[in-house]
Amino acid sequence: MDLAVYTHVPAEEMEAFLARYDAGTLVSAKGIAEGVENSNYLIDTSSHRFILTLYEKRVDVADLPFFLSLLDHLADKGLPVPRALRDRQGVQLQTVSGRPACLIEFLNGVSVTHPTPAQAHATGVALGRMHAALADFGGQRANALGPDGWVALAARCGDDLDAIAPGLKARVSEELAYLADNWPGELPHSVVHADLFPDNVLMLGDEVSGVIDFYFAAREVRAWDVAVTHAAWCFENDGTGFDQNRAAALIAGYDAAFGLSSAERAAFPALARGASLRFLLTRAWDWLNTPADALVTRKDPLAFLRRLDFYRDAVPGALGL
Numbered sequence: 527m528d529l530a531v532y533t534h535v536p537a538e539e540m541e542a543f544l545a546r547y548d549a550g551t552l553v554s555a556k557g558i559a560e561g562v563e564n565s566n567y568l569i570d571t572s573s574h575r576f577i578l579t580l581y582e583k584r585v586d587v588a589d590l591p592f593f594l595s596l597l598d599h600l601a602d603k604g605l606p607v608p609r610a611l612r613d614r615q616g617v618q619l620q621t622v623s624g625r626p627a628c629l630i631e632f633l634n635g636v637s638v639t640h641p642t643p644a645q646a647h648a649t650g651v652a653l654g655r656m657h658a659a660l661a662d663f664g665g666q667r668a669n670a671l672g673p674d675g676w677v678a679l680a681a682r683c684g685d686d687l688d689a690i691a692p693g694l695k696a697r698v699s700e701e702l703a704y705l706a707d708n709w710p711g712e713l714p715h716s717v718v719h720a721d722l723f724p725d726n727v728l729m730l731g732d733e734v735s736g737v738i739d740f741y742f743a744a745r746e747v748r749a750w751d752v753a754v755t756h757a758a759w760c761f762e763n764d765g766t767g768f769d770q771n772r773a774a775a776l777i778a779g780y781d782a783a784f785g786l787s788s789a790e791r792a793a794f795p796a797l798a799r800g801a802s803l804r805f806l807l808t809r810a811w812d813w814l815n816t817p818a819d820a821l822v823t824r825k826d827p828l829a830f831l832r833r834l835d836f837y838r839d840a841v842p843g844a845l846g847l
Contacts, residue, residue, distance in 0.1 A: 533565040533580045535623045540569070540578070543622050546613040547629060549574055563741055565625070568632075575632040577608070580625040585741055587626050592667045593740055594618050594628070596717065603659040605652075606728075606736045608633050633736030635728025639763070643775035644732040646759050650779025652734040653722060653755055657748060657784045660717045669720065669744035671804055673709050677702055679807045686814050690827055694810075701803050701834060709800065710793035711747060718751035719743055723758040749790035752780055753797035756845070757805070757833050765832030773846025791847050795837055798845070802834035 534557070535543075541552045550573030558566045565580040581590065600607045610618045610628040620627045638645055669675070680687070680698050687695040719726075720742040728736035760773040780786065786794075809827035816824050837845075 532582050533623050533625050535565075535567065535578070535580070539623060540567075543578075543620065543627075544569070544571060544629075546615075546617075546620070547611060548614065549576065549611075549629070563739075569629075576611070577630040577632055578622070578627060579630055580622055580627045581741075582625070585626075589667055590619055590626060590628075592665045593743065595665055596663065596740055596743055599663050599665075600656065600659055605656060605659055606633065606734060607740070608736065608738055633728055633738065635730050635735035637725040637727065638729050639724065641724055641759055641772060642732070643769075643771045645729055646772045647775040647779035648729070648732055648734045649722070649727050649755065649759060650776040650781075651783045652727070652737055652779075653719070653752065654780045654783025654785070656719065656737065657716060657751070663717055665717060667717070667744045669718075669746040671720070671742065671808065672744070672746055673705060673711075673800065676705070676800075676803055676807055679811055683807065683810050683814065687810060690810055690813060691831065694827075694831070697831070698803070698807070701799065701838075705796065705800055705803065708796045710749075710789075710796060713747045713749055713790055713793060714787075715745055716748040716751075717743055718746050718748060718754075720746065720751060720754060722751065722755040747797065749786060749793065750797045750800060752777075752786065752790075753794060754801040754804075756794075757798055757801045757830070757837075760846070761829075761833055761836075763829060764826065765829035765836075768836055770844065770846055775846075777846050786847070791842065794845060794847055795840060795842055798837040799834060802830045802837055806830035806834060 540555055544552055550571030553570045553572060556568045558568055563584055564582050567578040569576040569578050594610050597607050597609055601609050608631040610630050612618050618628060687698060721739060726739040727734055756773060759776055760769050761767055806827050809825050813824055813827055
């Protein structure tokens with residue numbers, strides 16, 4: 527699960543927080559040291575297991591009602607997503623250790639490190655079902671990490687990009703110019719997950735048992751969500767070793783549940799380049815700015831430079847489309 531700890535919660539405060547719910551008494555609380563966004567604890571009580579999420583600085587408190595209503599909408603449609611629980615007064619959004627916080631359903635399953643084609647197919651189906659379920663979701667949130675956001679983030683990283691790899695600043699500038707001219711913004715838009723990596727999909731065997739971490743969800747070109755998932759699932763973690771069988775299975779699963787149009791297929795290389803650039807830039811920013819004492823695993827930006835170069839050179843027929 528894509529989880530981390532930045533804010534430390536004393537046991538006494540956690541016990542007082544849990545007392546607001548019909549959730550049993552605290553047995554254990556363990557900080558989870560993965561990811562870069564929020565502080566997360568695995569909570570075991572006398573009756574249940576939960577995730578306690580404290581929302582850190584990158585998540586805007588004003589966006590939280592959107593995220594919570596999105597999860598409720600998808601859960602009501604039967605999708606395997608974790609709701610934020612309501613306390614005895616019906617309140618979902620709480621405050622813990624000075625941070626906005628939610629107590630979230632725990633879903634069974636494991637995140638796979640080396641997905642099989644069958645698991646990629648199941649993920650494509652889950653993504654297609656999600657897009658179908660979101661067709662009547664009216665929530666609005668702009669994508670701060672869309673094309674305009676990439677320009678701003680590259681400017682904030684500035685010359686420090688070359689401290690990650692020589693020439694990276696120029697390579698990013700070249701890609702921004704390409705996408706400014708070739709971004710297919712005329713394609714259909716929808717609310718999208720925007721971060722459907724293997725660590726945000728829980729599997730039981732070859733079946734998807736949970737889709738988690740919706741905190742980048744926003745309204746964007748819908749097929750970009752498929753491109754993000756393609757970039758996340760179809761390479762080795764270091765950005766090498768593109769797996770065409772995995773890619774074809776992912777797209778086939780999506781097509782079975784929802785489907786890409788011919789226009790979306792034609793635009794897919796540009797969408798995938800945009801997906802790669804987005805994660806290259808956010809990883810670069812986190813690499814340059816993560817506190818040294820944070821209980822967090824930094825992720826390599828160059829893994830997405832390798833993907834970016836692959837998509838730049840690939841022909842659509844090689845992408846499993």
